[in-house]
Amino acid sequence: MKAYVHGYSEREAERLVDQAGAVCDLLHCDTRYPEGCTVLEAGCGVGAQTVTLAANSPGAHFICIDIAEDSLRKAQAAAEARGLANTTFRQADIHGLPYPDEYFDHIFVCYVLEHMTHPEQTLQSLRRLLKSGGSITVIEGDHGSCYWHPETEASLRVWHCLIGAQAHIGCDSLIGRRLFPLLRQGGSEDIAVSPRMVYCDRSRPALTDAFVRRTIIPMVEGVRDYARTAGISEAEWGRGIADLHATADRDDGTFCYTFFKAVAIR
Numbered sequence: 001m002k003a004y005v006h007g008y009s010e011r012e013a014e015r016l017v018d019q020a021g022a023v024c025d026l027l028h029c030d031t032r033y034p035e036g037c038t039v040l041e042a043g044c045g046v047g048a049q050t051v052t053l054a055a056n057s058p059g060a061h062f063i064c065i066d067i068a069e070d071s072l073r074k075a076q077a078a079a080e081a082r083g084l085a086n087t088t089f090r091q092a093d094i095h096g097l098p099y100p101d102e103y104f105d106h107i108f109v110c111y112v113l114e115h116m117t118h119p120e121q122t123l124q125s126l127r128r129l130l131k132s133g134g135s136i137t138v139i140e141g142d143h144g145s146c147y148w149h150p151e152t153e154a155s156l157r158v159w160h161c162l163i164g165a166q167a168h169i170g171c172d173s174l175i176g177r178r179l180f181p182l183l184r185q186g187g188s189e190d191i192a193v194s195p196r197m198v199y200c201d202r203s204r205p206a207l208t209d210a211f212v213r214r215t216i217i218p219m220v221e222g223v224r225d226y227a228r229t230a231g232i233s234e235a236e237w238g239r240g241i242a243d244l245h246a247t248a249d250r251d252d253g254t255f256c257y258t259f260f261k262a263v264a265i266r
Contacts, residue, residue: 043110051082097129107135113175142174142258145256146256155240157240161220212247
C-alpha cells in the first residue's frame, strides 16, 4: 500500500463515517456472523464499518486491524461510544499479520483493495488466515460505474482526477469490477459477487445529502493538489466541483454509483 490517496484529515474521517451511514443497509443487510466465531476486519480505518458489523453480530468477536494508529484510536472510541464489547483493535500491517494459519472463522475487507498496489497478494495473505469453510467478504467501489445528470465537461474532468490520482500511485479505483477474478486468482472457488447501486435524486433528499454532498464531492475535493499536476486550472476545478454540486441542488439532478460485494468460501 502506498500513501492513502484521501489522506488522514479530520474531514476525511468524517467523510468515511458519512459514507458508511449513507449505504449501511445497502452493503450490510446480508452480513451476519454466528455466535462464537472470530472475525478479522482487515483495514478497519476509523471504524465506520466496524460499528455496524459488531452491532449486527453481537455474538461474534471482531479483531479489527489497521496500519494507522490515529485511525485505530478513532475506531475504538466509536465502538466504545456505542457500548460494543465484542471488538478488539490492533495496529498491524495487513501483509504481516501476527496470527497463525487458519486462525479466523471469517474475514471482512471493505474499501481496502483499491488502495493496494498488488491486491492479489493482499488476498493471498489474508486467505492463509481463514479456516477451511470460512468466508471472506470484500466490498469495493468502482469509480468507472459513476454517472450523473446534468453531466458537464468540467464535472467529468474533476471526477477523472480522482481516478487518475489513485492510478498515479499504482492503485485502482475501478477495482470493484475485478473482485471475481481477483478472488479466483487468490485461490477461492465458491464466489458470489453482487452489485449494490446507489441512486440519488430530489425525491431522496437525505440520501442525496449524505452520499453526494457529504461523501462523493468531499472525496473529489481531496485530490485538488493532483488536479494541478494534471493541468486543471483553479477556475476549471471550481466549475467542475460546482457542477457536481448541481446534481444535488437542482430539481432535475441525479447521481448513480455502484459498489460491488463479493463473498467467497475457502
